[in-house]
Amino acid sequence: MDNIRESLLKQSAATRKDRFGRYISLAALLLIVVVVLSIFWFVASKGLATFFANKVNLWDFLTGTKWAPGQKDANGHPFVGAAPMIVGSFLVTLISALIATPFAIGTAVFMTEISPKRGAKILGPVTELLVGIPSVVYGFIGLSVIVPVMRHLFGGSGFGILAGAMVLFVMILPTVTSMTVDTLKSVPRHYRESSLALGATRWQMIYKVILRAATPGILTAVVFGMARAFGEALAVQMVVGNAALMPQNLTSPAATLTSVLTQGIGNTVMGSLENNALWSLALILLLMSLVFNSVIRAIAKKGAM
Amino acid sequence: MKRSWLISAAIVVVVGGLLALGYTTREKNGSVNITAVGSTALQPLVEAAGEDYAAKNMGVFVNVQGGGTGTGLAQVQQGAVDLGNSDMFAEEKDGIKANQLVDHKVAIVGIAPMLNKQANIKNLTQDQLIAIFTKKVTNWKQVGGADLPIVLVNRVSGSGTRATFEKWGLKGAESADAQEQDSSGMVRSIVSTTPGAVSYAAFAYLDKTVSVPTLNGVKADDDNVKDGKWPIWSYEHVYTKGKPTKDVQAFLDFIDSKHIQTTLVPQLGYIAIHDMEISRDVNGKITSEN
Amino acid sequence: MLNPKQADKIASAILYAIAGFVILILAALLGYILYQGVPHLSWHFLTAPATAFTAGGGIGIQLFNSLYLLVITMLISFPIALGAGIYLNEYANKKSRATALIRTAIEILSSLPSVVVGLFGFLLFVVQFKLGFSILSGAISLTFFNLPLLTRSVEESLRTIPDLQREAGAALGLSRWETVGHIILPAALPSIVTGVVLSAGRVFGEAAALIYTAGQSAPALDFTDWNPFNVSSPLNIMRPAETLAVHIWKVNSEGIMPDAAAVSAGSSAVLIIAVLLFNFFARYLSGVLFKRLTATK
Numbered sequence: 001m002d003n004i005r006e007s008l009l010k011q012s013a014a015t016r017k018d019r020f021g022r023y024i025s026l027a028a029l030l031l032i033v034v035v036v037l038s039i040f041w042f043v044a045s046k047g048l049a050t051f052f053a054n055k056v057n058l059w060d061f062l063t064g065t066k067w068a069p070g071q072k073d074a075n076g077h078p079f080v081g082a083a084p085m086i087v088g089s090f091l092v093t094l095i096s097a098l099i100a101t102p103f104a105i106g107t108a109v110f111m112t113e114i115s116p117k118r119g120a121k122i123l124g125p126v127t128e129l130l131v132g133i134p135s136v137v138y139g140f141i142g143l144s145v146i147v148p149v150m151r152h153l154f155g156g157s158g159f160g161i162l163a164g165a166m167v168l169f170v171m172i173l174p175t176v177t178s179m180t181v182d183t184l185k186s187v188p189r190h191y192r193e194s195s196l197a198l199g200a201t202r203w204q205m206i207y208k209v210i211l212r213a214a215t216p217g218i219l220t221a222v223v224f225g226m227a228r229a230f231g232e233a234l235a236v237q238m239v240v241g242n243a244a245l246m247p248q249n250l251t252s253p254a255a256t257l258t259s260v261l262t263q264g265i266g267n268t269v270m271g272s273l274e275n276n277a278l279w280s281l282a283l284i285l286l287l288m289s290l291v292f293n294s295v296i297r298a299i300a301k302k303g304a305m
Numbered sequence: 306m307k308r309s310w311l312i313s314a315a316i317v318v319v320v321g322g323l324l325a326l327g328y329t330t331r332e333k334n335g336s337v338n339i340t341a342v343g344s345t346a347l348q349p350l351v352e353a354a355g356e357d358y359a360a361k362n363m364g365v366f367v368n369v370q371g372g373g374t375g376t377g378l379a380q381v382q383q384g385a386v387d388l389g390n391s392d393m394f395a396e397e398k399d400g401i402k403a404n405q406l407v408d409h410k411v412a413i414v415g416i417a418p419m420l421n422k423q424a425n426i427k428n429l430t431q432d433q434l435i436a437i438f439t440k441k442v443t444n445w446k447q448v449g450g451a452d453l454p455i456v457l458v459n460r461v462s463g464s465g466t467r468a469t470f471e472k473w474g475l476k477g478a479e480s481a482d483a484q485e486q487d488s489s490g491m492v493r494s495i496v497s498t499t500p501g502a503v504s505y506a507a508f509a510y511l512d513k514t515v516s517v518p519t520l521n522g523v524k525a526d527d528d529n530v531k532d533g534k535w536p537i538w539s540y541e542h543v544y545t546k547g548k549p550t551k552d553v554q555a556f557l558d559f560i561d562s563k564h565i566q567t568t569l570v571p572q573l574g575y576i577a578i579h580d581m582e583i584s585r586d587v588n589g590k591i592t593s594e595n
Numbered sequence: 596m597l598n599p600k601q602a603d604k605i606a607s608a609i610l611y612a613i614a615g616f617v618i619l620i621l622a623a624l625l626g627y628i629l630y631q632g633v634p635h636l637s638w639h640f641l642t643a644p645a646t647a648f649t650a651g652g653g654i655g656i657q658l659f660n661s662l663y664l665l666v667i668t669m670l671i672s673f674p675i676a677l678g679a680g681i682y683l684n685e686y687a688n689k690k691s692r693a694t695a696l697i698r699t700a701i702e703i704l705s706s707l708p709s710v711v712v713g714l715f716g717f718l719l720f721v722v723q724f725k726l727g728f729s730i731l732s733g734a735i736s737l738t739f740f741n742l743p744l745l746t747r748s749v750e751e752s753l754r755t756i757p758d759l760q761r762e763a764g765a766a767l768g769l770s771r772w773e774t775v776g777h778i779i780l781p782a783a784l785p786s787i788v789t790g791v792v793l794s795a796g797r798v799f800g801e802a803a804a805l806i807y808t809a810g811q812s813a814p815a816l817d818f819t820d821w822n823p824f825n826v827s828s829p830l831n832i833m834r835p836a837e838t839l840a841v842h843i844w845k846v847n848s849e850g851i852m853p854d855a856a857a858v859s860a861g862s863s864a865v866l867i868i869a870v871l872l873f874n875f876f877a878r879y880l881s882g883v884l885f886k887r888l889t890a891t892k
Contacts, residue, residue: 014770021772028678036700106613134800134840201603231708242485263487266373267463272400327822488848
């Protein structure tokens, strides 16, 4: 009697194992959260020092157009205007995403709906391979192929936002494509079947059913691509020209947040204004991607309804 | 189920046993570790000297990393590393308390302007050079070259090469805002591929893909640096925090020795510190050595 | 107005054109790298140590370092990403604010420029924890950089498994954990492996995060000494290790050896070929695993 009672009241081995697994996986997740928080704290504490310890006006920082933290103007304020880099970063990211999105969606639709066999055999492995090319190599191809082409087409030195956007377009294409493929694949099969059964052509099915159903996922893929474009440093830095000037047009040398950050960080002294100002750029980078994320999240939510 | 448990347990035991065996049989050399961080330009020299030194002195290990002059000075000041490699005097860097650091000059680096070949320029006067870098002159034909717009390429601000070039090549004038790159190799490949581009680099990076003009008729070579005819050069410094320990001092002496100064230093494109006929302090005051 | 049939034809043609164009770009890119690099490859190049200022240096140590660092990074990051992915997809309440917040945090982490991750790793592990410039510091930093992507791909792979499978598991009286372990994971394995390969490719090619953590010097290794506690042993995780991608970066930016361009092109080609081989192996592995773990023939 007692034995039965005991085994009924006690947790089964499966329950214990389940709880164990749950805690383990939760611990893994929490570890990631701790990592994110510590990096946040790290960047924020350094980035905010520009405003608190060095007393730089936030508004001047965001709207100023001269970036030369080592120099001071007539009133003794350092030149820390980040506007050229903010504009530069936004432009390269948006342009590259604008070019990459139609190509990525087209390729992904081709791979999932039109020719899944060839898609899986050729395009799939190739896109995976491309992710593994180091950004330095992309940068060098940009330097030896894209910049001369730009120079030829538009004159000037060839370095600029457009060259940066072209390199980023190729870099984010595999990421956006393979994520879009995943999304399209997760659209349930019966959507396709029922729309075809209703007499829709393949294109009608793709356009009116599958792409609609996959919109939130595709948007996420694009954001991921944009995030990568935003954070990419080495490749962009080689072709964008790195002149901390307000971009006059798309083919004049410009700078992005990451290019200025990467180049300057080793040459400045930890704790000095020059260094803190660079960390403020990193902070902007973080905050801007936060904004991006929440905007797209809102769109995705709307699309899901 | 049982079997897989047994197998995993066996693997854990075997791996643990091997690790324990390795730990007990490891080489027990009371090793000396010297860590150097800083200027990427100086890294190859210190690294090569370090390998040579380690080969000659059992149990000494010299770990040399780049990271940039700013990183090197900041880390040596904090005491995180033993040696801080720098392209410039610590006094010239903001945020560094130079009086805590001891300077060890290990080599001289000559720096020269370099041009894209299409500019077609053989000689520049220093005034022309200043006019070019302050954008007072915007086409090569204004200084006797081809009809080609001038494209400025700078090193990133804070780099030792740029600081030296502006101080001695441009007589202290600030270069105008332009493209910036953070490494000599990148600058060279941009100059060699962009028509009308102009920049500057250490002698070691000058090759036949770019053209190097004479400055006021003086050729950019080691001999002209040694006797002071070529003005654009700087010391390569290794800083220690306070007086170096015995082990570190021994390594510094090794770099300063005739052996290294006559083999590695010239091989890597530097000028040996003992060959200089003049010396220059942080304020630019030049004194004759002999 | 086009009739639907014509529209379908035109759209198909456009899609073919786009896919063709993308293949063309990708093929040109790969072809360019291989064309530039393959002529420089030789057994000597693959095995010799690098030289600082003379021609004829190889990439042997860098190649080994890259592979070893990749293995260590995966050993650290895969279990964490797997756990986090499982929790997010199988246990977490998807509607809750906390889950959304965590997800955002992960996405933010993935958009951080890798140089920031590298500097964070430098200040925390190299300096604060006194791990020095070492494979361990590099692997932990790469883990930070790798986790978001890997977690996301694990989660995504789990999501594509239909709920029917979970319901079936529950109907058999399995606990959620057992369902995950015996049904969901095996079914999701091929796409998890693909995700791992994708992120391994990124890790393999990453340079900026390693410059300040694993270091940019490759001390000579003694390939006869496999005791991980010896300084010159290839397996020592406390030694500085310049990887192939860092080497390419260094050669391009500061290299003064006369054959710098050849070394850089050759290394890039090796990198691509290594990722390619890795890719094939992983595909093969995932196929074999899928057959063994499920009833599929």
